[in-house]
Amino acid sequence: MALLYKADPVRGATWQKLFGAEAPEIDFRHWPDTGNLADIRYLAAWTVTPDLLASLPNLEVLFSTGAGVDQLDLTQVPDHIQVVRMVEPGITEGMVEYASFATLALHRHMLHYRKAQAEARWAPIKLVPAKDRRIGVMGLGNLGRAVLTRLGSYGFALSGWSRSPQQVDGVTCHAGAEAMPAFLAGCDILICLLPLTAETHGILCRKTFDLLPDGAALVNVGRGGHLVESDLLAALDAGKLSGAVLDVTEPEPLPNDHPFWRHPAILLTPHVASMTQPESAARVLMGNIRQHRQGLAMLGTVTRGRGY
Template sequence: MTLLYKADPVRGEQWKALFAERAPDIQWRAWPNLGDPQAIRYLAAWQAPDDLETLLPNLQVLFALSAGVDQLDLDRLPANLPVVRLLDPGITQGMCEYASFAVLSLHRDMLRYRQQQADKHWQAHRLLPASKRRVGVMGLGLQAQQILATLRPYGFALSGWARRRRCIAGVDCFAGDEQLPAFLGQCDILLCVLPLTEQTEGILDRQLFQHLPKGAALVNMGRGGHLVEEDLLQALASGQLSAAVLDVLREEPARPEHPFWRHPQILLTPHIAAMTQPESAFDVLLENIRRHQRGDPMLGQVDRKQGY
């Protein structure tokens, strides 16, 4: 049984060592050293190679080394090939840490204080109690629910929105397009952790921003494709939005002339909210391989129709 790895070669060495120690029955190969392509049953990759069906004729499962799969063109993959996303607890922990950092930075006005430091200007501003700050999360999957649980002890008024109805203790939940404006209207800080699909492409646009309270702030931890970047710049210029924390862009890395680099109301990070760590992800990947070998359902298998 052979697995082909196609991602970061440095972390690949960690994966290789873990398989050698804990699953020696699974042969490890690293792209582009395929050996006999017909022996490869599993592919663990960030992005799939072209002509996958021809290149790996006996491939049985594609394991995406990420929590999302929007970097994969699902339409170009063999229709009967299972695609499984990585339910790495380390990714969830990283997302919770980043969400806490972003929300607290906006809650405590740190972008303004960063600019004051650059201007050598010493001035304190009124602190709003956390109980008076309304934080809303778009997307209520498992990661979003963990983020909400992490934010709860600070005392924020929490709400969430998803396509389908959810019920989460301590969270005011909204569902569907008809409830989206009501949800947005009570968000002082809005976090986007939605999957990127045809329905969510460009959802963070001028129309959506207009539903937020004037002076609200945005955190995008989803994908760059969620955000209409020009609409964000206009919303910041008009005062409709006061600040934004962005971990993702449509084009990564950002080109040197990108306006977000020096914008005083934007905190930009290079897609680092969460990273797959072999140490925490290995057990999840191996368990899914064993499930496939036993004929059991795999955890995190992608619904091609929904895109996640």
């Protein structure tokens, strides 16, 4: 029973050491030291090619080394191979921290104060109590729920939107396309935590922005493909939106002359909101392999039709 790891080599070295100490029954192989390819039942990778998959005749499970699988072309993965995304505490806590920081920065007008400082202006803005600031989260999976729980501790009014109906304590939940207008109308700060699929590509667009209250703000910690960049710039320049915090772009990194770099109403970070922690991620992977060997469900199993 062999696992082939083909991703970040530094993380791979950490994982190999941990597997050797805590799961010696799993033969951990670090690319390109593959050994006999017929032995490999599990592959942990960020991206794969059809040639790589074809070279592994007995592969049973493909583990994404990240929280999403949109970087994978699932149509190229044979149906008999299960696909599993990474679900681990470090990813969740990192996202909660970042979403809290971004929300509070927008709530407390930090983009305005950053500009005022650069211009040597003393320009206070009246404080809006958290209970009067409405926060909406698109995507009510594990990350979205964790973010809402933390933001609720500040007293914000919370709502959420997802494709299918969900229930989250203390959150007004909306589901489906028909509920989108009502959801957006109640969002002073909109946080995108959706998976990137054919249905959600470009969802952060003029149509969406027009349904938000005037002066609303955006946090995108989903994927760069969710955002129509020209529509965001137009909404910011027209004053429809007051600011945006973006941790993801398309492409990554952006070219040096991209307008996001220097726009005064945009805070841009280099896809750092959530990072897999090598130690806890390795143990999640060990647990999933053991679950699979026992015929039990694995954490993070992807439904092909949904793309997540």
